[in-house]
Amino acid sequence: MGAQDISWLDLGLGYLLVILPIVAFRYFKVGLTKDTAVATLRMTVQLIFVGAYLEVIFRWNNGWINLLWVIAMIVIAAFTVVKRSELSRKYFLVPVLLAIATSVLLVDAYFLGVVIRLDFLLDARYFIPITGMLIGNCLSNNIVALNSYYHSLSNEQTLYRFALANGASRNEALSLFMRDSLRKALNPTIATTAVVGLISLPGMMTGQILGGSNPMVAIKYQIMIMITILVSTMLTVVLSILICNRFVFDGYGMLKKS
Amino acid sequence: MVRIEDLNVSFGNEKVISNLSFELSKGEKVAVVGTSGSGKTTLLNVLMGFVKPSRGVVTVDGVRVSASTIDSIRRGISWLPQELHLKLDTVRELLFYPFGFKQNQMMQPSDREVEEMLSALLLDNSILDKQLCDISGGQKQRIVIASLILLKRPLLLLDEPTSALDSVSKRAVVDAILGLKHVTVLASSHDSEWNDAMERIVDLNSK
Numbered sequence: 306m307g308a309q310d311i312s313w314l315d316l317g318l319g320y321l322l323v324i325l326p327i328v329a330f331r332y333f334k335v336g337l338t339k340d341t342a343v344a345t346l347r348m349t350v351q352l353i354f355v356g357a358y359l360e361v362i363f364r365w366n367n368g369w370i371n372l373l374w375v376i377a378m379i380v381i382a383a384f385t386v387v388k389r390s391e392l393s394r395k396y397f398l399v400p401v402l403l404a405i406a407t408s409v410l411l412v413d414a415y416f417l418g419v420v421i422r423l424d425f426l427l428d429a430r431y432f433i434p435i436t437g438m439l440i441g442n443c444l445s446n447n448i449v450a451l452n453s454y455y456h457s458l459s460n461e462q463t464l465y466r467f468a469l470a471n472g473a474s475r476n477e478a479l480s481l482f483m484r485d486s487l488r489k490a491l492n493p494t495i496a497t498t499a500v501v502g503l504i505s506l507p508g509m510m511t512g513q514i515l516g517g518s519n520p521m522v523a524i525k526y527q528i529m530i531m532i533t534i535l536v537s538t539m540l541t542v543v544l545s546i547l548i549c550n551r552f553v554f555d556g557y558g559m560l561k562k563s
Numbered sequence: 564m565v566r567i568e569d570l571n572v573s574f575g576n577e578k579v580i581s582n583l584s585f586e587l588s589k590g591e592k593v594a595v596v597g598t599s600g601s602g603k604t605t606l607l608n609v610l611m612g613f614v615k616p617s618r619g620v621v622t623v624d625g626v627r628v629s630a631s632t633i634d635s636i637r638r639g640i641s642w643l644p645q646e647l648h649l650k651l652d653t654v655r656e657l658l659f660y661p662f663g664f665k666q667n668q669m670m671q672p673s674d675r676e677v678e679e680m681l682s683a684l685l686l687d688n689s690i691l692d693k694q695l696c697d698i699s700g701g702q703k704q705r706i707v708i709a710s711l712i713l714l715k716r717p718l719l720l721l722d723e724p725t726s727a728l729d730s731v732s733k734r735a736v737v738d739a740i741l742g743l744k745h746v747t748v749l750a751s752s753h754d755s756e757w758n759d760a761m762e763r764i765v766d767l768n769s770k
Binding site for chain 2: 461463464466467468469470471473474477481555556557558559
């Protein structure tokens with residue numbers, strides 16, 4: 306038994322809900338009316354495009370194409386992280402790309418190969434949506450982490466220099482900032498993990514249940530997804546900072562000017 | 564101990580230090596003076612490798628400051644910045660902050676050394692248990708100075724060390740600094756009392 310289909314006409318009825326925030330934004334003069342309309346339109350076009358594309362990809366189920374799709378997602382994610390963190394593309398793009406690719410693919414390999422034990426590790430039905438979910442979650446956390454880390458490093462130069470000048474190794478001096486940014490980036494994920502099921506029903510579980518899965522199976526998947534999100538997010542954030550550190554400091558331990 | 568030869572530092576098109584040359588002998592206590600923006604802080608930053616000169620040579624203990632030598636040079640220096648906001652809770656944490664770094668762990672001062680140092684700076688040992696938010700700026704400044712003296716590095720760089728001190732505690736800090744026979748001190752200051760107490764003055768405005 307699958308989820309009940311939504312006709313195009315009914316989908317149109319669903320769009321009527323968007324009128325509510327638009328009216329509220331106009332009433333309160335928030336200035337987000339156009340942004341909301343554009344975002345809704347973009348979301349619709351993107352999802353229809355992805356839906357059509359995924360249908361083809363699922364039908365082909367070719368490992369190389371699946372991998373290529375995931376690599377494209379990782380590249381777009383890396384560009385987005387660097388842009389949103391307001392960091393220099395020159396120094397940060399490659400390290401961030403390496404960090405996201407390493408952590409997401411490692412966690413993917415463990416989950417799909419060891420836990421689910423897929424015969425075909427790059428199976429489009431599992432590999433693409435699960436990687437997408439991991440990347441999506443890593444994205445916002447990584448933006449928070451890099452933003453907080455490098456902006457506080459550049460705003461609190463004296464703190465870093467004081468440590469460096471009075472006996473701290475470069476790693477010790479940087480660890481103060483790393484600790485703070487890890488807390489800021491990972492706290493929301495840990496909080497979400499702690500309350501899942503109580504105040505929020507995650508999208509994946511809901512989707513599986515609507516798709517006709519046994520709720521117990523859906524829950525098991527959801528548990529694994531929460532764990533993989535937590536681990537891949539932590540890995541991405543730590544690796545991003547550690548790899549970036551190798552490129553963005555000069556020989557004196559000072560942040561390069563970008 | 565320190566040799567500065569034809570030092571020039573620019574930030575973009577703005578020249579901050581021009582053709583500065585001087586030497587510091589071992590154990591000497593020198594004040595760097597000059598109007599705001601004359602390059603006092605920049606000079607200390609050059610010695611620490613935080614700012615790179617556009618021209619000139621800086622050597623510490625015969626070793627030229629460069630990317631390959633800066634780590635070992637920094638191991639022989641203590642540096643007091645003009646302003647410091649460490650995210651710490653207690654005075655004890657502030658005093659022992661540098662001793663938490665691996666390199667300084669062997670240098671942990673004894674209780675007696677700490678007590679003597681605090682007393683020399685007119686601070687009572689009980690201050691260690693106070694919260695940082697409960698002590699004055701002057702007390703905090705003296706705690707950091709105490710901490711750096713206890714590190715026993717051969718070169719001490721102080722950036723406005725008396726900015727938050729009253730004249731009595733200033734005198735105590737001066738006496739403590741002058742009493743460090745084997746430590747070379749280079750301090751930038753606007754404070755005439757402090758500058759008069761130092762053995763020599765380098766005036767950046769006279770360049």
